Amino acid sequence: MIDIHCHILPGIDDGAKSFEDSIAMAKQAAKEGIHTIIATPHLNSKYDNRKPEILDKVEKLNHVLQEHGVGVKILPGQEPRIYGEILEDYQQNQIQTLNGSSYLFIEFPSNHIPRYTERLLYDLQVKGLTPIIVHPERNSELMERPELLYQFVEKGALTQVTASSVAGYFGKKIKEFSNQLIESNLTHFIASDAHNITSRSFKMEEAFELIESKFGMEHVYLFKENAELLTNGENVIKEVPEQIKRKKRFIFF
Numbered sequence: 232m233i234d235i236h237c238h239i240l241p242g243i244d245d246g247a248k249s250f251e252d253s254i255a256m257a258k259q260a261a262k263e264g265i266h267t268i269i270a271t272p273h274l275n276s277k278y279d280n281r282k283p284e285i286l287d288k289v290e291k292l293n294h295v296l297q298e299h300g301v302g303v304k305i306l307p308g309q310e311p312r313i314y315g316e317i318l319e320d321y322q323q324n325q326i327q328t329l330n331g332s333s334y335l336f337i338e339f340p341s342n343h344i345p346r347y348t349e350r351l352l353y354d355l356q357v358k359g360l361t362p363i364i365v366h367p368e369r370n371s372e373l374m375e376r377p378e379l380l381y382q383f384v385e386k387g388a389l390t391q392v393t394a395s396s397v398a399g400y401f402g403k404k405i406k407e408f409s410n411q412l413i414e415s416n417l418t419h420f421i422a423s424d425a426h427n428i429t430s431r432s433f434k435m436e437e438a439f440e441l442i443e444s445k446f447g448m449e450h451v452y453l454f455k456e457n458a459e460l461l462t463n464g465e466n467v468i469k470e471v472p473e474q475i476k477r478k479k480r481f482i483f484f
């Protein structure tokens with residue numbers, strides 16, 4: 232299987248710190264059946280990772296993994312935190328789409344959605360890019376107002392839920408919200424967002440086992456297929472999104 236979100240490039244963000252860390256992560260990924268990883272280092276106020284250096288690091292890591300006989304291939308990507316000038320930077324060759332496709336990760340701040348989001352997601356699509364909102368299940372505003380995410384998806388954005396969220400490692404609320412997103416066709420990819428082999432590892436097998444038991448094998452196939460289609464630069468499968476059904480609340484007077 233393919234993991235489209237991973238902080239495996241060494242020494243450039245809060246993921247792998249060294250090539251040794253990267254090798255250990257790749258080995259763990261291989262054990263879970265992952266043969267290809269899109270490396271998606273952060274681009275935010277803390278980590279300034281841009282396309283040229285990402286491409287360079289990916290090439291170096293592939294070389295090192297080959298030398299060590301690790302059968303995992305690394306492809307270039309990036310995880311930019313949303314900002315107003317992202318399109319300008321894309322045109323300046325600073326932004327790395329997922330394996331050079333038209334799919335681009337967009338990360339929101341963890342507790343709110345900037346007002347310009349809808350406009351920016353639109354502008355990206357006008358330029359032929361397909362934004363993929365990463366881990367919406369971990370955003371507290373989206374948890375409160377899932378209709379916002381529905382609107383973004385309805386207007387062409389895709390989303391990626393993190394395997395550890397599905398498996399419950401971020402708590403019960405995030406696990407439940409992840410399941411609601413899957414149930415309502417509001418997510419298109421499951422990826423690890425792995426940072427290391429201890430506190431934030433892959434958990435892909437675990438997540439897919441849970442998805443299979445709760446939603447059936449066809450959901451597992453869809454997510455795995457979509458990761459492949461994306462990697463090949465092809466159109467991914469989109470089911471019709473639905474609004475998340477709010478739990479009925481009974482109010483007694």
Ligand code: FE
Nearest residue numbers: 236238310424
């Ligand atoms: Fe990430």
